[in-house]
Amino acid sequence: MxxxxxxxxxxxxxxxxxxxxxxxxxxxxxxxxxxxxxxxxxxxxxxxxxxxxxxxxxxxxxxxxxxxxxxxxxxxxxxxxxxxxxxxxxxxxxxxxxxxxxxxxxxxxxxxxxxxxxxxxxxxxxxxxxxxxVIPDIKGIKESKHLYDSTGIMNLREQPKRLVIVGGGYISLEFASMFSNFGTEVTVLEANDKLMAREDKEIVSHAIKDLEDKGVKFELGAQTSEFEDKDGYTIAKTNKGDFEAEAVLLAIGxxxxxxxxxxxxxxxxxxxxxxxxxxxxxxxxxxxxxxxxxxxxxxxxxxxxxxxxxxxxxxxxxxxxxxxxRGAVPYTVFIDPPLSRVGLTAKEAKEQGYEIKEGKLPVNNIPRHKINNDPRGLFKIVIDATTNKILGATLYGLQSEEIINLLKLAIDQNINYTVLRDNIYTHPTMMESFNDLFNI
Missing domain, CATH: 3.50.50.60 (FAD/NAD(P)-binding domain)
Known part of the structure; x- marks a missing residue:
């Protein structure tokens, strides 16, 4: 030994x-x-x-x-x-x-x-x-030749014309966004009646609309009961109907x-x-x-x-x-554009007893969006009205995956939101949105 x-x-x-x-x-x-x-x-x-x-x-x-x-x-x-x-x-x-x-x-x-x-x-x-x-216990799952987990789907040799994704979590949405950008027809089958239930509802509605505008289809309340292979494709059988695809991604978690x-x-x-x-x-x-x-x-x-x-x-x-x-933990869902979050949403803050102020700024009000040629998105922040400390932020838009890290730092250091509001930022950048976003 x-x-x-x-x-x-x-x-x-x-x-x-x-x-x-x-x-x-x-x-x-x-x-x-x-x-x-x-x-x-x-x-x-x-x-x-x-x-x-x-x-x-x-x-x-x-x-x-x-x-x-x-x-x-x-x-x-x-x-x-x-x-x-x-x-x-x-x-x-x-x-x-x-x-x-x-x-x-x-x-x-x-x-x-x-x-x-x-x-x-x-x-x-x-x-x-x-x-x-997590591989669910669904009839036909072991026999199908066109089912993949998140590892297998990234090792495909040929692009599928159609992709069905079972599960509507963050991993699912990232792959849905990604494959739709390649031109694949994507359908997401989610057993629950909501997507991204923990996120700010208004921002989720923007994100889902943008995904649908790219061609992603969502079937909520879809319980998948069986998979059956045909010639070169698989049929996912659900209570909402049958869905055919050359590839099926299992993204249950x-x-x-x-x-x-x-x-x-x-x-x-x-x-x-x-x-x-x-x-x-x-x-x-x-x-x-x-x-x-x-x-x-x-x-x-x-x-x-x-x-x-x-x-x-x-x-x-x-x-x-x-x-x-370890402080607040930020994260990003890499859909197109990315959705980034740190701390509490307004709903969560109210449930915890905070009196809040909320800032909101559409991305199409940020000058940089003209250069990015992408007006999609919405930035929101939540402030403790009593202390002026930042409780949380949800940023949906280009470069949010970078900006969210500064907000994590501000939360951890108990920085008054007015410091970010009144700071000088380079122009034209997405970061300068803070001058308006925090102007509440």
Missing amino acids: KKYDLLILGFGKGGKTLAKTASAQGKQIAVVEQSQKMYGGTCINIGCIPSKTLVHEGLESGSFNQAFELKEEVVTALNKKNYHNLADDENITVLDYKASFKSNTEVDLLDEQGKVVDTLTADDIVINTGAIP RKPNTDLNLENTDIKLGERGEIEVNNQLETAVKHIYAIGDVKGGMQFTYISLDDFRIVKDKLFGSGARTTEN
Whole structure:
């Protein structure tokens, strides 16, 4: 049995960054990654980077083939770079096996046949195995040759004329927007009666209209009961009718990947199958941590990176950093144009008892929209009327994915909204919209 200072299960953002940090401290680290295609983690290989490359290229060229070729080049280069960043470090050993807990202190390494080839132990163990797609139990789902999860749909060799997406969440909407830009006919089947129910209703109505104007069709309240393959396409059978397509994307959601024989440990799982952790990301076993998607919560690569900071501070610092002081978390839905959010909506703020002021600015009132040649969108902010502090913002429009980060900073630093209102900004930019947006 081999002993290390630190054992990391999974090659994701938080884990790989922690490995390099521990190496700089002179520690001996083992990183176990089951798939060579996942060097660097979900974001680089099957998540943010490939999907946003496709989104960007779809907007730039509208060419399916060109976009997918570029995506493959980008992913291959980053996968290789990430592997060598760790494997070439004299203090880090990368092991291509499946990890399986033998006890609270021992982890078996399994080959492709499930045979134990080695057993490792370490002073500290970090679980960084991410999340996997939820595959619903629907008749015909295992037999169909045209069904894909979010990974498979990004490896298509031919552009489908029609795409049906089962599920209406954020991942679904991003792919719907992306494929419609390539010219594919897209239909979204959502079981609920609303899309983006947690977002500001007015902005959602703008976003849905823009998607529909691009040709995306939405069927709400659609319960999918069966898939049936015909010659070269699949029929999705629902209570709203049958929908045919050359490709069907299953976008029901993602769940924590805990296939690690955790029953051999004292690690506890939550109601949704996530690994339970405290505010320093320790599991029920004090020397074992869980970071990134596997612990549940928001599934963003930048959360995994902040998880790294918390574990780093616990192992090598003061231990003051926790999940409770990471501040507001912004996010962007990369539809066309992007929808970005941080903090509370007006509805949420009122429900929490705040007296609010609300600012609203259509994108077509921002001079920059003429240069962008895109008038679509709406910016909204929510202010605490008592303290003048910013409670939240939802920005729907070009470059919102960049601007939202400044609002996160303003919220975390308790900056009075009038500071942003009265600041001087370069012109012509989307950022100068703050002069009007905050003029309330």
